[in-house]
Amino acid sequence: MGQSNEKMLDRLQQESFGFFLHEHNSTNGLVRDKSDAKSPSSIAAVGFALAVYIAGVERGFMKRSEALKRTLTVVNFFAGSPQSTEADATGYQGFYYHFLDLESGRRTWQCELSTMDTGLLLLGMLVAAEYFSGGGARERELRERVGEIYRKVEWNWACNHALTLSHGYKPRQGFLKYRWQGYNEGLLLYILGLGSPTHPLSSANYHAWTGTYQWKRIYDYEYLYARPLFIHQFLHAWIDFRGLRDDFMREKSMDYFENSRRATYIQREYCVRNPLGFEGYSDVNWGITACEGPGPCQRRIKGRQRSFYGYRARGVPFGPDDGTLSPWAAVTSLPFAPEIVLPTIQHFLKMGMGKRAQYRLETSFNPTFLNSSPERFWRSRYHLGLNQGPLILMIENFRSGLIWRLMRNCQPIIKGLQRAGFAGAWLPISL
Numbered sequence: 001m002g003q004s005n006e007k008m009l010d011r012l013q014q015e016s017f018g019f020f021l022h023e024h025n026s027t028n029g030l031v032r033d034k035s036d037a038k039s040p041s042s043i044a045a046v047g048f049a050l051a052v053y054i055a056g057v058e059r060g061f062m063k064r065s066e067a068l069k070r071t072l073t074v075v076n077f078f079a080g081s082p083q084s085t086e087a088d089a090t091g092y093q094g095f096y097y098h099f100l101d102l103e104s105g106r107r108t109w110q111c112e113l114s115t116m117d118t119g120l121l122l123l124g125m126l127v128a129a130e131y132f133s134g135g136g137a138r139e140r141e142l143r144e145r146v147g148e149i150y151r152k153v154e155w156n157w158a159c160n161h162a163l164t165l166s167h168g169y170k171p172r173q174g175f176l177k178y179r180w181q182g183y184n185e186g187l188l189l190y191i192l193g194l195g196s197p198t199h200p201l202s203s204a205n206y207h208a209w210t211g212t213y214q215w216k217r218i219y220d221y222e223y224l225y226a227r228p229l230f231i232h233q234f235l236h237a238w239i240d241f242r243g244l245r246d247d248f249m250r251e252k253s254m255d256y257f258e259n260s261r262r263a264t265y266i267q268r269e270y271c272v273r274n275p276l277g278f279e280g281y282s283d284v285n286w287g288i289t290a291c292e293g294p295g296p297c298q299r300r301i302k303g304r305q306r307s308f309y310g311y312r313a314r315g316v317p318f319g320p321d322d323g324t325l326s327p328w329a330a331v332t333s334l335p336f337a338p339e340i341v342l343p344t345i346q347h348f349l350k351m352g353m354g355k356r357a358q359y360r361l362e363t364s365f366n367p368t369f370l371n372s373s374p375e376r377f378w379r380s381r382y383h384l385g386l387n388q389g390p391l392i393l394m395i396e397n398f399r400s401g402l403i404w405r406l407m408r409n410c411q412p413i414i415k416g417l418q419r420a421g422f423a424g425a426w427l428p429i430s431l
Contacts, residue, residue, distance in 0.1 A: 005342055010059070012331070012345070013395050015360035017061045019388040020049045025102050029074025032102060034384045035358060040099045040108045044117040046074060048389025050124030051237070051403055054131045055396040071128045072142050078121070079145045081105055083152075087171045094153035094199075096121060098168070112168035112176060115158050119189045122150055123238050126413065130406040150412060155193035155201050163208035165189055165201075181212035183224045185234040187256075195416030206420045210248045218317055219269045223262040224248075227315020229289040230390070232260040233332045237393040239413060240404035243425030255424075261336040268340055270316040271325075277304075278323035279377075280367035283340070284347035287330035288314045291364040291387075293322055294378040301368060308369055323368035327353055327361040328387040335398040359383045361391075 023032035025041070031049045033042035053067040081090035088106040090096060097107040098114035129146040132139040160166050160175045165186065167178040180186030190209050193201035216225040226232060235241065241256040249255050271286035295308035308322045315321075327348045334341045348354070354361045363380040370377055396402050407413050408426050418430035 008345065008349070009395050009399065012360055013055070013059060013392050014061055015354075016388045016392050017052065017056050017059075019359045019383050019385065020052050020056075021062075023385070024049070024070070026070075026073070027103075028077040028105050029070055030077070030100060030102050030105060031385055033099065033386075034382045036382055039102075041102045041105075042099060042117065042385055043096050043114070044098075044120040045385025045389065047117075047120035047122065047124030048237075048385055048393070050074070050128045052389055052392050054127065054406070055392055055402060058396075058400070058402055068132055068138060068142070071132065072138055072145075075125060075128070075142055075145045075149070077105060078125075079149055085171055089171075091118075092169070092171075093157045094118075094149075095158065095169070110170075112170050114168045115165055115180070115189055116167065116185065118153070119192050120234075122153070122192055123188065125149060126410050127238065127403055127406050130410050150196070151198045153192075153196065153199065155196055155199050157199075158193075159201075159205065163205050164212075165193070165205070165209075181209060183213045183226050184231045187235055188238065191239070191413060191416035191420060193416070194419040195412035195414070197412075197415075200419070203419060203421065207247075210246065213248060215252070218266050221262045221266055222252075223266070224252075224256075224259045226263070227318065228313045229263065229267055229287065229315070229326075229329045229333065232263040232336075233329070233390055233394065236260060236335065236397070237332075237390045238403060239407055239417075240397075240401065240426065244417065244422045244427055245424050246421045257336065260333070264333040264337045264340070267316055267330075267333075275317070276321055276323075278321070278368045280323075280325070284344045285325065285351075285367075286344065287326045287328070288316050288321060288324075289326050289329040290314065291324060291326040291329070292380045292382065292384075293324040293364065294366050294369040295322065299369070301370075306368065308366070322366070324364050324366045326364045326387070328363060328391045331361070332390045332394045334394055338398065357383070359388060363387050 023035055030041035031045045032039045033045055050071055053070060056062040057064045057067045083091045090105055092113055095113050095118040098111040098117045099109045101108045125146045129143045132142050158165050165180040166175045168176045180189055190206050214225045243255060245255050268283055268286045271281040272283050274281040290313040292311050293309045296310050298307050312320055330344045363383055365379040367377045393403055397404055417427055
């Protein structure tokens with residue numbers, strides 16, 4: 001990689017890092033869901049923040065002492081937060097509510113107790129425990145609190161008398177009807193649950209999960225199918241899956257990393273083909289995922305009635321697609337296919353993306369949806385922790401493998417992978 005690309009990635013990481021510097025409550029360590037003064041905290045954004053701080057220290061964006069202070073503050077907050085059936089508790093049964101009031105740390109927006117967002121929070125804590133491995137009192141305290149929080153999670157309770165995990169739970173309403181099945185980011189939850197020393201999931205849970213996978217052939221690529229691009233990325237922000245195979249992937253003679261590489265190429269090919277005729281799609285202008293959009297509304301454009309969505313899990317090749325692209329989603333595929341991602345980043349910068357954005361590249365934009373602003377086409381006004389975090393971490397994994405290396409020493413991750421039947425590459429042989 002040339003020096004110009006190194007400088008480009010340096011700047012992109014540092015300016016994106018600003019989100020986690022500023023959208024933060026120093027009293028309890030919570031991080032906003034998005035760059036809106038009215039936004040509550042998202043526990044998933046907190047999880048990503050804990051890993052981002054580590055990358056920030058290594059890149060010189062933050063002092064190690066500041067990262068430790070922020071991390072210990074938020075870990076102690078969650079360790080001491082109320083866990084009960086009360087509607088304004090912070091969590092229950094070891095899990096935490098998706099959105100928390102930034103000041104009080106209590107449940108807000110009538111949100112669900114989220115298994116996935118709890119998982120992302122735990123991953124951030126676990127990687128922080130690996131990074132802050134020193135013998136000082138504060139680092140020992142951090143590791144102890146993280147261990148306590150992880151051991152309290154009642155994974156079997158979250159299955160609600162079935163084999164697959166529930167998406168979540170609401171007070172007085174009970175469990176949500178949706179479950180983590182079909183290939184998606186839920187793989188992280190099963191690994192965390194299988195690795196638990198106190199309330200573990202079993203191999204039967206994992207096989208029930210993989211039994212819902214869909215294998216498809218699209219544009220001459222065979223792969224494990226999932227529509228939005230982020231599904232193929234979130235796993236790899238935390239774990240190096242190169243060369244690791246479970247039973248499903250052994251049968252296919254590939255791994256989850258290669259699967260994500262193919263998904264990245266399918267994304268680009270879809271935008272080259274542009275079957276719905278949206279403006280701007282090309283081999284260097286792609287990235288279709290879950291994101292904000294200009295809708296919901298309808299407009300007649302060039303004689304064609306178009307539907308535009310608000311926040312939606314967009315995906316390819318079967319949609320939904322309304323012409324909205326997410327730069328962060330393309331960037332986050334950097335480790336899988338740098339040969340096509342680096343030119344795409346360069347293209348985004350040349351077209352002026354990020355010039356007026358607070359934390360560099362806009363979250364999403366839509367060249368088909370024109371307006372009267374100086375930018376001419378619609379651009380999101382906000383940045384989200386769920387976008388900024390993966391972008392920073394995947395650039396770092398591409399450049400140094402930092403988070404991957406730390407997680408190779410994480411016992412819950414090692415045990416979870418082993419119990420799921422993974423083997424190969426860096427993973428120790430299960431005894």
